[in-house]
Amino acid sequence: MARASTTSDAFNAVAEPRRREILSYLAGIERPVGEIAEALGLEQPSVSKHLRVLKDVGLVRMRCQGRQKLYRTNAEAIRPLHAWAATFERYWQHQLTRVKARAEAMARQGSPQLDLSKSKEK
Amino acid sequence: MARASTTSDAFNAVAEPRRREILSYLAGIERPVGEIAEALGLEQPSVSKHLRVLKDVGLVRMRCQGRQKLYRTNAEAIRPLHAWAATFERYWQHQLTRVKARAEAMARQGSPQLDLSKSKEK
DNA sequence: TTGACATATTCCTATATGGGAATATACCGT
DNA sequence: ACGGTATATTCCCATATAGGAATATGTCAA
Known part of the structure; x- marks a missing residue:
């Protein structure tokens, strides 16, 4: 094809x-x-x-x-194009966001102390 | 080609x-x-x-x-893809946003005409 | 109608594709 | 070294392209 x-x-x-x-x-x-x-x-x-x-x-x-x-x-x-690309937004956003994401990940499977898993979008 | x-x-x-x-x-x-x-x-x-x-x-x-x-x-x-698509954001955003954008543009240059082509980037 | 302008289509061709099938390459454990 | 597993590459081919040149279609004006 x-x-x-x-x-x-x-x-x-x-x-x-x-x-x-x-x-x-x-x-x-x-x-x-x-x-x-x-x-x-x-x-x-x-x-x-x-x-x-x-x-x-x-x-x-x-x-x-x-x-x-x-x-x-x-x-x-x-728009569909934009929407699709936006899907990856959280994976490229800089330091602050990324650090936060990591913290979330760690919190999820690591220390139960920090639970940021409910943090919001946008 | x-x-x-x-x-x-x-x-x-x-x-x-x-x-x-x-x-x-x-x-x-x-x-x-x-x-x-x-x-x-x-x-x-x-x-x-x-x-x-x-x-x-x-x-x-x-x-x-x-x-x-x-x-x-x-x-x-x-990101480049997202950025390119985002360029058109102002042309698809709904009524409220669009009206607001126009109002801003007008306010900036005090033009009585609605001229979107001259409005500036954020 | 005729001519001039504005746009669309056709024909041609070199080039690249993605899938399937078969095969090559690389790495592992024994 | 060998067999087995994990990926990558090659070969083949129907299909589609984008650009250039030439031409067709459509619309206005006189």
Whole structure:
């Protein structure tokens, strides 16, 4: 089997650097294809193709205005990605957090004195 | 040109669902290949290959212990992904937050217009 | 209608993939 | 050294890509 399609989900769509650039560029604003191409220094057909992929997975929304089509990033579709990555947050947070985590771990299986196991998230 | 290599960066490595499963499984714990394979219902060679990719981009760390090799997720390597996704946070946060953000932006520059594009980072 | 502009699609190709099967490599205890 | 266990690598292949070039589709204006 080959690699999954770029249109199979947001993870695959976003793996391409140009597509990430496009998403960043279109965050909060609405732009026609030509302007995207110019702004990012890409060929128009290339941009159209990337936008197709992004649209297929819902990462961008499109609206027609006369002869041009306006695209904008649909941030909601990026949330799953963020959520997945956030899952690992507690494993990278710096010293303070990590020390606390360790203390918890020790408390759990070590000295029953310190019971921080109920400490809260966030 | 073809698609970028899966080992070119975390984004590409993480595009593969199995690899995400492996990363989740190895978050905070250290496990030998065989156990990963069994736990996730994958073939051993397949797991080895995925681990190779993950190791190449620094998403997992490996340690030898006798005849087995113990892998664990290196959460730090997931941070860039999280950071990139977080960039769009302000565009998906719900009404209240969004309104608040706008209010802040307005207050900062005293502009009567609602111009999100100019608001600053936190 | 015709022409000009804006975008999308098609065709081509080198390159990489992930899975399965088979095999190689490394390390252990005896 | 040997057999057995734990991982890694190789080979094969159907599939998908991204970019470039060329072309098709669509829309406006006169």
